[in-house]
Amino acid sequence: MVEKYDYDVLYIGAGHATFDGAAPLAKTGVRVGVVESGLVGGTCPNRGCNAKITLDEPVKLTRAAERLQGIVKGDLKIDWTKNVEHKQEIIDDLPADLTKRLEDGGATIIKGYATFKDNHTLMIDGNRTVTAEKIVIATGLRPHRLDIPGTEYAHDSEDFMNLQNLLKHITIIGSGYIGMEFATIANAAGADVTVMLHSDKILRDFYQPYVQLVVADLKKRGVKFIENARVQAFEQNQDGYQILYGDKQTLETEWILDATGRIPNVDNLGLENVGVKHDQKGVYANDYLQTNIENIYAAGDVVANDLPKVTPAAYFESKYLMQLFSGQTIKPIEMPVIPAVVFTSPRIAKAGMSIEEAERNGYEISENDLANYWYYKVDKEPIAQSKQVHDKSGHLLGVTEISDQAQDAVNALLPAIEFQLDPQQIGRLTSLFPTIGYAAWHRA
Known part of the structure; x- marks a missing residue:
C-alpha cells in the first residue's frame, strides 16, 4: 500500500458490507479507516434485521400457542410497548459492540458525512479531508418515499x-x-x-x-x-x-x-466529482467489486446487480474485499448461493434455482407435503410445503419452502446446493436427530 495517503483503505459506511471485512483487514496491518455519519452497523443491526426479528419473536410464540390450544391453555397477547422496549434493549448495545470490533482490529472510525473531492480524497462534513489509496462505497439503501401530495x-x-x-x-x-x-x-x-x-x-x-x-x-x-x-x-x-x-x-x-421499497444511497456523495458510474439502481462494479474508477470499489446493497439485497451477500462481498486488499486473493469474486427468506408467519425461504426457472427449463421438481410429515406435526403446522429442484444425476439445485421453520430447513440444505453434493455424499450426512436439519436432509 502507498504511504503517502492517510489510509490504505477507506470505507464509506459502517454496515455489514464494511465491518465484516474491515476489522480482519486491519488486523493484517492494512491501514483502515471507516467513515460513518450515523450509527456504526448501518441498517441491519440498528433499524432492520435485528430489530425486526426481535419484534417478530412474540408473534412466533403466539402462533405456536394458537396451534397447540388444548395442550397449551390460555390465550397469549402481545404487549406492543413491552415488545418495542425489548427490541431496543437488544439493539442498543450493537453500535458500541461493532465499534469495539473495528477498533480492536486496528481500524479508525471517522464520524461525519463523506463526499468525494477526488479519486483519493474525501471531504468529511465539508470542512476536513482524509485520503486513501483505495476507497470502498458501502453506503447501502434507504427507504423509498412516494412522490405524491402529503x-x-x-x-x-x-x-x-x-x-x-x-x-x-x-x-x-x-x-x-x-x-x-x-x-x-x-x-x-x-x-x-x-x-x-x-x-x-x-x-x-x-x-x-x-x-x-x-x-x-x-x-x-x-x-x-x-x-x-x-x-x-x-x-x-x-x-x-x-x-x-x-x-x-x-x-x-x-x-x-x-x-x-428501498433505493441506493448514492445522492450527495460527490460521485459526479470523480466520474463513478451509477444510476437509480446503484453503483456499477465489476467482478472485483471495482467501479469504473480503478481505486474505487463498491460493496453491499449499494451495488447495481441482480443479487438479493440481503445481509449474507453484503457479508460475503466484505470478506472478499478483505482478501483482495490483503493480498490473499487475486481472483474475481465468485458469489455463493445466496438464500432469501421473508419472515411472515409461516416463513417462505428459498435458495438456488427457483421453481419458476426449473419449470421453464424442464428440471425435475419434487414436492413435499410437510404438514403431514411427523416433524412438522409436532407443533401442528397447518401450512408446510416444500419443492426441490434436482438435475438428472440427483444433485440438488434449488429449494423453496413455506413453513414456520423454512429458514432453518433451507439453511441445512445450502451445502448440498453450493457444493453440488451427489446423492452418495448427501447420504453420508447424519444430522442431529430429531432436528429440522435431519428432517430436511432426509427428504433431499
Missing part, C-alpha cells in the same frame, strides 16, 4: 419499529418484504391492517403459490388487501389521515407506512 404524513420502517403505542388502524403501502413482515407483526399485535398494492402481485420474488397461502392466512386473520391501488395522495384530518387512491376512492386510517 408524502410527509407517511412513515418508514424505522418509524414503525419505534412506535411506542400501536395504533388501531395501520395502512401499509407496498407488499414486499417490509410490507408483508410488518403486516404480520402489526396484525398479530392487534392492529387493524390494510395493505395497498401497486399491482396485483405480492412478494413478487417468491414462489407465488406459496405467497398466496400466506396471503390467505392473513386475510383470515383480518388483514385487508387492496390490489392495483394507485395511491394518489395522503391528507390529514381530525381522526388521522385519508388516503386517496384508485378512481376517487378514499380510505381512513390512523397511521401510514410507506413500504414501497
